Amino acid sequence: MNNIIENITFNNEKPSVFLLKKSDKIKYIAIALGRDAVLKKHTAPVPTTLLVLKGEINFMIGEEKTQLRQFDIFEIPVNVEHEVTGVSNENLFTLTQEL
Template sequence: MKNIIENIEFSTEKANVFPIKKSDDIKYFAVALGKGAVLKKHIAPVPATLVVLKGEINFLIENEEIKLKQFDVYEIPVNVEHEVVGLTEENLFSVAQEL
């Protein structure tokens, strides 16, 4: 058994990633951000679903700012640059990528 919250740190400096599962079909991981921490600009090369587990984040994509809160689900567009910013002290979201 794994416990995400016991194995991840909410840093204001950088994103912290906790791997949940990886197979030939899926890559599933959790990301923790402290307040103001940024998951720097990147693209999702495959279909991905983000679920906010704790806190609130700003999802910045194509000059748009989407505020996501606990339990919100967002389908991340493929091959579109985006970044994520933590808004509260402890922000945790999971991402499932279809490989």
């Protein structure tokens, strides 16, 4: 058994990433961000679902900002550049990727 909180840190400077599960069909990861920490611009090459477990994040696509709060679910567009920033002191979300 693993515990997400025991395997991540809420750092204000960089994301903390913990791999929950990987198979030939899915990749499931947890990402923690402190306040103002940024998951820098990148793209998702496969369908990806984001679920906020704690805190609040800003999800940026181009100039469009979507604020996501605890328990919000967001479908990340495939191959579209995006960036995530932590709003609260402790922000935790999961990503489920369909491989």
